[in-house]
Amino acid sequence: xxxxxxxxxxxxxxxxxxxxxxxxxxxxxxxxxxxxxxxxxxxxxxxxxxxxxxxxxxxxxxxxxxxxxxxxxxxxxxxxxxxxxxxxxxxxxxxxxxxxxxxxxxxxxxxxxxxxxxxxxxxxxxxxxxxxxxxxxxxxxxxxxxxxxxxxxxxxxxx
Amino acid sequence: xxxxxxxxxxxxxxxxxxxxxxxxxxxxxxxxxxxxxxxxxxxxxxxxxxxxxxxxxxxxxxxxxxxxxxxxxxxxxxxxxxxxxxxxxxxxxxxxxxxxxxxxxxxxxxxxxxxxxxxxxxxxxxxxxxxxxxxxxxxxxxxxxxxxxxxxxxxxxxxxxxxxxxxxxxxxxxxxxxxxxxxxxxxxxxxxxxxxxxxxxxxxxxxxxxxxxxxxxxxxxxxxxxxxxxxxxxxxxxxxxxxxxxxxxxxxxxxxxxxxxxxxxxxxxxxxxxxxxxxxxxxxxxxxxxxxxxxxxxxxxxxxxxxxxxxxxxxxxxxxxxxxxxxxxxxxxxxxxxxxxxxxxxxxxxxxxxxxxxxxxxxxxxxxxxxxxxxxxxxxxxxxxxxxxxxxxxxxxxxxxxxxxxxxxxxxxxxxxxxxxxxxxxxxxxxxxxxxxxxxxxxxxxxxxxxxxxxxxxxxxxxxxxxxxxxxxxxxxxxxxxxxxxxxxxxxxxxxxxxxxxxxxxxxxxxxxxxxxxxxxxxxxxxxxxxxxxxxxxxxxxxxxxxxxxxxxxxxxxxxxxxxxxxxxxxxxxxxxxxxxxxxxxxxxxxxxxxxxxxxxxxxxxxxxxxxxxxxxxxxxxxxxxxxxxxxxxxxxxxxxxxxxxxxxxxxxxxxx
Numbered sequence: 001x002x003x004x005x006x007x008x009x010x011x012x013x014x015x016x017x018x019x020x021x022x023x024x025x026x027x028x029x030x031x032x033x034x035x036x037x038x039x040x041x042x043x044x045x046x047x048x049x050x051x052x053x054x055x056x057x058x059x060x061x062x063x064x065x066x067x068x069x070x071x072x073x074x075x076x077x078x079x080x081x082x083x084x085x086x087x088x089x090x091x092x093x094x095x096x097x098x099x100x101x102x103x104x105x106x107x108x109x110x111x112x113x114x115x116x117x118x119x120x121x122x123x124x125x126x127x128x129x130x131x132x133x134x135x136x137x138x139x140x141x142x143x144x145x146x147x148x149x150x151x152x153x154x155x156x157x158x159x
Numbered sequence: 160x161x162x163x164x165x166x167x168x169x170x171x172x173x174x175x176x177x178x179x180x181x182x183x184x185x186x187x188x189x190x191x192x193x194x195x196x197x198x199x200x201x202x203x204x205x206x207x208x209x210x211x212x213x214x215x216x217x218x219x220x221x222x223x224x225x226x227x228x229x230x231x232x233x234x235x236x237x238x239x240x241x242x243x244x245x246x247x248x249x250x251x252x253x254x255x256x257x258x259x260x261x262x263x264x265x266x267x268x269x270x271x272x273x274x275x276x277x278x279x280x281x282x283x284x285x286x287x288x289x290x291x292x293x294x295x296x297x298x299x300x301x302x303x304x305x306x307x308x309x310x311x312x313x314x315x316x317x318x319x320x321x322x323x324x325x326x327x328x329x330x331x332x333x334x335x336x337x338x339x340x341x342x343x344x345x346x347x348x349x350x351x352x353x354x355x356x357x358x359x360x361x362x363x364x365x366x367x368x369x370x371x372x373x374x375x376x377x378x379x380x381x382x383x384x385x386x387x388x389x390x391x392x393x394x395x396x397x398x399x400x401x402x403x404x405x406x407x408x409x410x411x412x413x414x415x416x417x418x419x420x421x422x423x424x425x426x427x428x429x430x431x432x433x434x435x436x437x438x439x440x441x442x443x444x445x446x447x448x449x450x451x452x453x454x455x456x457x458x459x460x461x462x463x464x465x466x467x468x469x470x471x472x473x474x475x476x477x478x479x480x481x482x483x484x485x486x487x488x489x490x491x492x493x494x495x496x497x498x499x500x501x502x503x504x505x506x507x508x509x510x511x512x513x514x515x516x517x518x519x520x521x522x523x524x525x526x527x528x529x530x531x532x533x534x535x536x537x538x539x540x541x542x543x544x545x546x547x548x549x550x551x552x553x554x555x556x557x558x559x560x561x562x563x564x565x566x567x568x569x570x571x572x573x574x575x576x577x578x579x580x581x582x583x584x585x586x587x588x589x590x591x592x593x594x595x596x597x598x599x600x601x602x603x604x605x606x607x608x609x610x611x612x613x614x615x616x617x618x619x620x621x622x623x624x625x626x627x628x629x630x631x632x633x634x635x636x637x638x639x640x641x642x643x644x645x646x647x648x649x650x651x652x653x654x655x656x657x658x659x660x661x662x663x664x665x666x667x668x669x670x671x672x673x674x675x676x677x678x679x680x681x682x683x684x685x686x687x688x689x690x691x692x693x694x695x696x697x698x699x700x701x702x703x704x705x706x707x708x709x710x711x712x713x714x715x716x717x718x719x720x721x722x723x724x725x726x727x728x729x730x731x732x733x734x735x736x737x738x739x740x741x742x743x744x745x746x747x748x749x750x751x752x753x754x755x756x757x758x759x760x761x762x763x764x765x766x767x768x769x770x771x772x773x774x775x776x777x778x779x780x781x782x783x784x785x786x787x788x789x790x791x792x793x794x795x796x797x798x799x800x801x802x803x804x805x806x807x808x809x810x811x812x813x814x815x816x
Contacts, residue, residue, distance in 0.1 A: 006500060010433075010511055017519045017556070024555055032548035036541035054543065071673050071753075071762050090673040091753030091764045094734045131541045 034105060036131045039079040040139065043154060047108060055084065055114060056103040056132035064098055077104065077114075081139040082154035088116040095121040101132045162227050162306040165215030169306075172208035172263070173296040175201050179266075180289030183282035187355075195282035202270040202285050205292065206263040213260045216305050217247050226312035229253060229305045235318040235730050237701040245329035246319045251453060251469070252305035254332060258449075259295045261333075261340045266292065269344055269369070276365060283351035284344075291343050294476045302469050318701065318730035327387040335380030335407060339445040341373020342410060345417065346442035349435045350484060353491040363425035363434065368789045370421060370438075374414045375785030381407050382778030390738050395671065395749050395766045397774055400549040405528045406448030409521050413441040416517040419510050426572055427499055429507060432492040433514070439484045444521075446477045451528075502574030509567030516556040516563075523552045561616045561659055564652060565591075565623035587626065591619035598660075603668045603769070613663030620656030624649040647788025654780025661773030670767040673753070677760040685767035687748060688712045692720075694759060702726045704737070707761065709750055711741060718748070723763075725752045747771050 035053045037046070042055060060083055063076035071090055075098075076083045086104055096102060096119060106116035179201035186194025216229075220243045225231040233253070234246045248257040266288040273281035299305070322328070348366045352358040384404070389397045398404065417437040423430045450473040501507035527544045534542055569583055595615025599606045628649050631641040641649075670685040681690040692708040704726040711718040721739030728735065738751040746769040753762030 006429075010515075013512065013515050014518070017515050018522065020519075020555065024552060032545050033542045034545055036543070066756060068757075069675060069760075071675060071756075091751075091762045094736055096754075134541075 036103075038135045038138075039077060039084045040082040040154065042084055042108065042114070043082040049108070052105060052107050052117070054103055054105045054131075055086075056101065056135060057084075058101055058132075058136070059096070059098050061098045074113075077102065079135045079139050081142060084114055085112070086114045086116055088119055090119075092119060093121040101136070103132060161215045162219055162224070162308065165212040165219075166300075166304065166306040168208040168212040168215070169296060169300055172205050172212065172259075173293065173300060175205040175208065176289050176292040176296055178289075179205055180286050180293055182286075183289075184286035184354075187279040187282045187286070190279070192278065195278050198282045198285040198289075199270045201289070202263075202266045205289075206267040209256075209260050209263040213247075213256055216253060216256060217244060219306075220244065220247055223316070224312075225314070225316050226309055227305075228307045228309040231309050231313040231316045233317065233319050235316040235701065237729075238316075238319060238324075239700055241326065241329060242319055242324050245323065245332075248332045248336075249319050249323050252299070252303045254336070255295070255299050255303050256305050257333065258336055258340060259292070259299060261336050262288070262292055262295060262343060265337075265340055265344050269347075280351055280355065280357075283354055284347045287347035287350045288343060291347070291480070294480070298469075298472055298476065302472050315730075318728065321702070321726070321728040321731060321733055321735045322391060324701075325387060325391050327383055327391065331380060331383045331387055333380075334376050334383055338373050338375075338377025338380050338414075339407075339410065339448065341369070341376060342414060342438075342442040342445050344369040344373065345438040346484070349438035350487065353435065353487045356491055356494060358431055358435070358495050360425050360428045363421050364794065366438070367418075367421050367425060368794045370414065370417055371785045371789050374411070374418055375782040375789075377407070377411050377414060378778055378782045378785070381411060382775050382782075385778075386775050389771070390740055392736075394736075394751065394764065395738070395768065397665075397771060400527070400544075400546045402528050403448070403452050405524050406444075406451045409524055409528075410441050410444040410448060412517050412521040412524070413437055413444055416514045416521075417441050419513050419517075423507055423510050427501070427507060429497050429499055429501070430511075430514075431495040431497055432488075435488060435492060435495075437514075439481070439488065443477065443481045443484070446473070446480060450474055450477055501572075504570065504575045504577055504580065506567060506570045506572045506575070509563055509570055512563050513560065513567065516560040519556040520553060520560070523556070524549070527552065558612060558616065561620055561655070564655065565616075565619045568623050568648070568652065569626065583626075584623070587622040588619065591615050591622055594618040599664075599667070603664065605667075607667070610663060610667050613659060613667075617656050617660035617663060620652055620659065624652040624656060643791035644788050644793075647784045647786070647791070649784070650787055651781045651784025654777040654782075654784060656777070657773045657780060658777030661770045661777060664770040665768050665774070668767075668769050669771070672765050674763055674765060675756055675760050676763045677758070682765065684765040686713065687718070687767065689750060689763075689765055694761075697724070699726065701730065702728045702735075705752070707739070707750075707752055707763075709739060711748055721748070721750055723750050723752050742772065744772050744776075745769065 035048060037048075037053050037055055039055055039057050041047060047053060055077060057077040057079040060076040060078050063083075065074050066072070067074075072087065073089075073092065074085060074087045077086050078084075086106075088104070088106075100121055103120040104114060104116040105118040105120075106114055109115050178197060182194050182201070183198035186192070186197070216227075218224075219227045219230045220234050221240070223230070223234065223236055223243075225234075229250070229252050233250050234243055238246065246253070248254040266285060269281070269288065270285055273284070276284075345366055348362070348369065352362050381404075384407070385397050388399065389395060417434065420430050420434045420437055424434045450470065453469050453473060527549055531542050531544060534540055565587070566584065570580060592611075592615050595611045595613075595618055596606060598614045598618070599610040627641055628646060672682075672684045674682045674684075676682055676689070676691050678691050678693045681688050683689070688711070690710045690712065692710055694705055694707050697704050697706045704724040706722050706724045708720060708722055710720050719741040721741050723739030724737040726735040726737055727733075736751050736753075738749055740750075741748040746767060749764075749766040749768060751764050753764060755761055
């Protein structure tokens, strides 16, 4: 092959490879993007119904309950404005405890319970996933505003 | 006192780095031998002062000097000595100092072993390395001084993150950094070649051993990180497609492409500008990795504490390096024309495909890692890309890659006759296909298309990498035999085959089960019986733990007793899961303690991981292959590659073929 043809071959193959990869990437992205939804939005009903999504917030103190003899655990997660019941079957991460910020991946069942298939609590005690930190600080701001203007109930502050 | 000496040393190192960068580059431009001679001296001096700074910080850790802020935050009196040393690079400031130290060490190595190179060229290489050194030293001194004092001094330190208190993790960052930083040498060679406008096959010969060395350390570093995540994070996965893992994996992929492209440039004088671009990209991706880890913009278990000034500094540095290098490239690359050609069926074609596929693989990882950031900036939506996407997307370029690998090894340069090629490869191909069906069916009892593809590809690579070494061993006794380069290639590819087999089998047949277990009880997972004998409290140097004693049996046969722990570290108050693992070449049996469910009952995660050891064993073979290739004798002769070497002579005739 002449250098020109070589280059054309190289460019052609690269373009083909990248086009295939880009096509597959976009297609697969649709199914694998895990949207983060704030607890308040889930409570207000603004969440995907057809697929899994992630929620995050603090585990409500005293809300954790275990089923005798099984790995089923239920607890509540709050973004300080609203709370959502969560169920999970399996081994919880090391840093999971009440009051700790967590991220859960799963979907909402018909009874309004978030059934998680994965729970993440980060390894640094003081570390909080940026999504959770954003969500909490936003609602804390709402609560402070509410103290001035009057009571805000769960749901009314959901954006 | 010593911490101040450390800090002064860093500043002196910065001054020397400026001399090391400016004087040799100007000297090379003017052809002034005295100025070029400064390169080696300045590099040695810079290394000494950086070593002093590094020594001072290490001493501060060993002597528990809690008047140094960094030490107070990351060490503790009761910390075992090994971890006091590894705590030096356990967080941002110290790991940056390690980076600088390794950059100085690579520079010194280049300065020492570059006596065979033209003076102007080695002066330019060392000068460019000096420029990089300036950037990192400024970064350390301006934003991340490890010697900052804490007044008044703390009585005791805040302890090292318990996750990092592990022998594997003590050496994981240094190995990884040697690899990362090592790509700066390939980068410097590329920049030097572009400045001088002189890039020939000799240049590729000089660059190859350095690139391979960096690559082999990166391979070991990543494998060690994967192994550590497997047993220390406690949950038995070996790769999580975490943003920071990806950040180390991208330079590895591009580095692998670079090694192969350099082979073509050395043997045939082709792909010159492509090779340069890969050298620039490999180092840029190393920098991007640093940026991702240290800016805190990405959610990851690895992320260091967030600090916007650090993020913007690295981002600016990255921009300067990348834009500078690309501008130089745009200016110089068009003049690097190669005259040679090659046939459609030739090693060049296979290496070209290798490069295309590796670049596509890198692009996929890059897209998956950065798209959450881009989407958040564009739409405000917060998304994450899960491992399932990576697992599927990554197979698209890698399946053809591993199949082509076995063919490419046995294809001649320039042009290969199709019939001899087919005669050589048909039997291995059939054997590999048969094994691809037999291994999953008879050993593990199940087949699927993906399993056959994976096992056949693994067998295919293993067999084709054995052909050449075995032939030279048995048939051609007394003959010249196989060169170290070719042997290195075969060993590394053999490792790749083991790796593919391990990944295929463990993904398909690994079993994972969460159960409740109490002393006296047994559970069965994957045909093995796990019997909990008892629980007891044990005391470590800086932690308390609950240890379970679990006996594993297969039918009546006793296999092993393992002791998983749940540790509570005293200073940082964080719990840690220390898995109990019965390791074996054929399978790992793995138990980790979850939480206490009440009384003496614990939730446990039990795992059966067949052939998972092959993943890391494969990586060790890859690195070993790199080491063998570097030891090839031709890299030690300073001679230029003859431009009229036999394979270029008949190019004109070949080009028409």
